[in-house]
Amino acid sequence: MALKNFRPLTPVLRFKQLPAFDEITKWKPEKSLVEVKKRTGGRNNRGRLTSRHIGGGHKQKYRKVDFRRNKRGVSAEVIGIEYDPNRSARIALIKYSDGEMSYILAPNGLAVGSTVASGPDVAPDLGNSLPLRAIPLGTSIHNIELSPGRGGQVARSAGQQAILNNLEGDYALVKMPSGEIRRIHANCFATVGQVGNVDHMNVASGKAGRTRWQGRRPHVRGMSMNPIDHPMGGGQGKSKGGGGRHHPVSPWGQLAKGFKTRAKHKPSDRFIMEDRRAKKKS
Numbered sequence: 001m002a003l004k005n006f007r008p009l010t011p012v013l014r015f016k017q018l019p020a021f022d023e024i025t026k027w028k029p030e031k032s033l034v035e036v037k038k039r040t041g042g043r044n045n046r047g048r049l050t051s052r053h054i055g056g057g058h059k060q061k062y063r064k065v066d067f068r069r070n071k072r073g074v075s076a077e078v079i080g081i082e083y084d085p086n087r088s089a090r091i092a093l094i095k096y097s098d099g100e101m102s103y104i105l106a107p108n109g110l111a112v113g114s115t116v117a118s119g120p121d122v123a124p125d126l127g128n129s130l131p132l133r134a135i136p137l138g139t140s141i142h143n144i145e146l147s148p149g150r151g152g153q154v155a156r157s158a159g160q161q162a163i164l165n166n167l168e169g170d171y172a173l174v175k176m177p178s179g180e181i182r183r184i185h186a187n188c189f190a191t192v193g194q195v196g197n198v199d200h201m202n203v204a205s206g207k208a209g210r211t212r213w214q215g216r217r218p219h220v221r222g223m224s225m226n227p228i229d230h231p232m233g234g235g236q237g238k239s240k241g242g243g244g245r246h247h248p249v250s251p252w253g254q255l256a257k258g259f260k261t262r263a264k265h266k267p268s269d270r271f272i273m274e275d276r277r278a279k280k281k282s
Contacts, residue, residue: 002020002022015206018204018205023196024083034063036062037060042054042055053218060085063082064103067152067156068189069129072118073119075096075115076097076115078111078113079092081093089106089156089195091104091105092110104191105143107192107195114126114127118189126193129191130192131186131187132167132184133167135164136164139163141164141192143155143190144189144190145184154174157195157200159197159198159201160177162176163175169186171185180276181273231246
């Protein structure tokens with residue numbers, strides 16, 4: 001995927017970089033695979049604001065993406081590559097040999113006319129979904145299951161990929177996009193390749209309006225608020241929180257820097273072989 005640059009005729013255009021959409025081949029979604037997406041505005045079922053900075057934005061319909069890939073042993077042809085407003089990755093519309101249509105995440109390099117399949121006996125080619133035990137070591141993978149049959153949960157956003165490092169008995173060692181090395185059951189399915197739209201991380205909106213179109217409202221700093229609205233608010237002039245030295249906190253007082261929020265004895269700890277944080281050299 002390429003990015004569009006603009007001549008710096010205005011301050012907005014100077015650093016603006018937007019996707020060129022060169023890889024998109026189909027602009028209207030398949031009607032049978034979309035459904036209405038209800039907006040919450042960041043509010044829960046009681047109408048209380050529970051997630052801030054959400055609201056407005058363009059109307060969107062949800063595309064039903066197949067993360068399970070449980071139609072085993074049936075080949076499918078890629079009909080088109082589409083834009084999905086609900087995710088950073090592109091999606092591919094595929095048509096199975098029996099006529100059924102489905103959406104999958106589009107790996108980098110997948111083209112219209114390519115053939116993809118899912119199952120333990122298919123070749124480890126781009127876009128194919130296989131159990132980890134059937135994938136060659138060192139292969140880039142995405143859309144990885146954490147428990148067999150649950151559907152892909154890891155490495156699903158634009159440009160993401162994990163690396164299959166090793167196989168030890170019933171488990172595979174996978175290097176996650178974060179750098180963490182984790183044990184995952186070898187019967188879990190994963191898709192071969194890297195998720196497409198690799199340049200998504202380099203997109204620069206250029207203006208606040210484009211962010212509003214995407215449903216994101218302004219993020220106001222706590223330090224610029226009043227004391228009643230935030231623990232770090234108030235003070236004469238620019239102060240480090242309410243008139244004195246104050247460590248950065250959330251609106252509800254939880255420390256924002258250095259405070260560990262992960263449970264000390266989490267059940268999934270036994271699957272983490274190497275932490276994502278770099279080890280300190282003594």
